[in-house]
Amino acid sequence: MQKLVLTEEQQMLKDAAHGLFTEQGPVSQLRKLRDEKDPQGYATEFWNQAVELGLAGVLIPESHGGSGFGHVGMGQVMEQGGRTLTASPLFASGVLGASALMLAGNDSQKETLKEVAAGTHLMALAIDESGRHQPSRVATKAEASGSGFVLTGNKTFVVDGHIANTLVVSARTSGAEGDEQGITLFLVDPKAEGVSVERTIFPDGRNYAKVALQNVTIGSDAVLGEQDKGFATLQKLLDIGSAHLAAELLGLASEACDRAVAYMKERKQFGVYISSFQALQHRAAHLWGELELVKSLVLKALMALDADDERASLLASAAKAKASQVAELATNEGVQLHGGMGMTDEFDIGLYMKRARPVQLLLGDARYHADRVARLNGF
Known part of the structure; x- marks a missing residue:
């Protein structure tokens, strides 16, 4: 083992x-x-x-x-x-x-x-086209033209898209919107004619962008992998991304917990440190236990990716789902245990909540990945 x-x-x-x-x-x-x-x-x-x-x-x-x-x-x-x-x-x-x-x-x-x-x-992945993560719902079209293709469509929630030198874009070369078959991945120059990249400023400090493709002409050498069979590659790529986002959420949640506990040890109420209140101790202990579960699950998912384990997809989704839930718990508790000061910009704890929410949604939220775990288990 x-x-x-x-x-x-x-x-x-x-x-x-x-x-x-x-x-x-x-x-x-x-x-x-x-x-x-x-x-x-x-x-x-x-x-x-x-x-x-x-x-x-x-x-x-x-x-x-x-x-x-x-x-x-x-x-x-x-x-x-x-x-x-x-x-x-x-x-x-x-x-x-x-x-x-x-x-x-x-x-x-x-x-x-x-x-x-x-x-x-620098590279960026441009796959989502709506407010929710749906990797197979690709309406962006790649129509054959001469020895290459013409791309038309829109992408959103593209991490660091505004500074990328190359975009990895999913487009439909056959099939209907929602089909897994017929999706092809392309390497696209964001400076090419017809490509528009608009930076979207989020409150979490990470950079996102909207990408518009209007009759963008690319050569056949821009195809990444096999034509019409890009979804299998994309799914492996999303497993990798989900596992690493889970690792980021683990770090974020752990730091939020550490900061909340440190504040409890210095904040006094009724003349005593609030860390002595049993109800708050229970909340901190519960959060610590949840973080330990996430720590093990994230490490297991990363190990599975390195070993090319057949359970890597299941473990990556399980890690992302659990990490998203615990990051929400940790940041909520962090802000609440800071009291009214937690809602001000004077303390950093609020920034952890602002970063956690978009990362929870990125490449699928807890519900998306919990559902995927169920489906991979045959339910």
């Missing part, structure tokens, strides 16, 4: 990421980006340091410029980023973009991995 523990190397990567995020990407940096309405949405200096540490290439094989540290390794990095709410292209490019190329890219397309690992080429 596989033990749910980190190797020495994985723990070292976690410690290194913790040091970087804490010192160079603290919550104060997020506040600065927010208050200054930074057009880029992340600090260049921090990103350069993260790249120098090798974080952008954790999932990329050494043969393509990365370290090949695997999903467990990257999961530790994502968890630490969740603790500090650091804004960076790491998830969009280093996780989703790199994984898309590794799963379905040909030799020529995989050459871009070296630039992704070097942090000089």
